Amino acid sequence: MTRYVLALDLVDKPDLIEEYEAYHREVWPEIKESILRSGVHHMAIYRFGNRLMMVMEVSDNFSFEQKANADAESEHVQEWEKLMWKYQVAIPGAKAGEKWVLMDKIFEING
Known part of the structure; x- marks a missing residue:
């Protein structure tokens, strides 16, 4: 199993952040x-x-590309994503149109 961590910003307005959390x-x-x-x-x-x-633990055959393709074909996912853009702001350094940005792991410790 693989773990990915991604980052995203929200519009910095408390009422919109509360709405976003309510949807989630x-x-x-x-x-x-x-x-x-x-x-x-x-x-x-x-x-x-x-x-x-966001922390995601995925199967060994998970692919961001395959997920994006499936999402593009889903009417519900497209509706959800359009709605979520009301609350979301691309994080500094994100590519045009990119939402969640994959973070690089820089430290880990196991006991």
């Missing part, structure tokens, strides 16, 4: 199904201020 307390079933079907076994999103961090 009740993520649409089709979105959950899409995530799991793509090979994601575990996903968690953490927030500090307007900065988000």
Whole structure:
């Protein structure tokens, strides 16, 4: 299993951040199904201020490209993504149109 960590910013307005969190307390079933079907076994999103961090644990055959292709074909995923852009801001350094940006691991310790 592989772990990925990604970052994204939110529009820095408390009312919009609360709306974003409310959507994530009740993520649409089709979105959950899409995530799991793509090979994601575990996903968690953490927030500090307007900065988000997503941790994904995925199967060995998971592919960001395959997930993006499947998402592009899903009406529900496209509707969700369009809605989420109301709340999201590309993180500094992101490419045009890029949302979640893959973070580089710079330290790890195991006991």
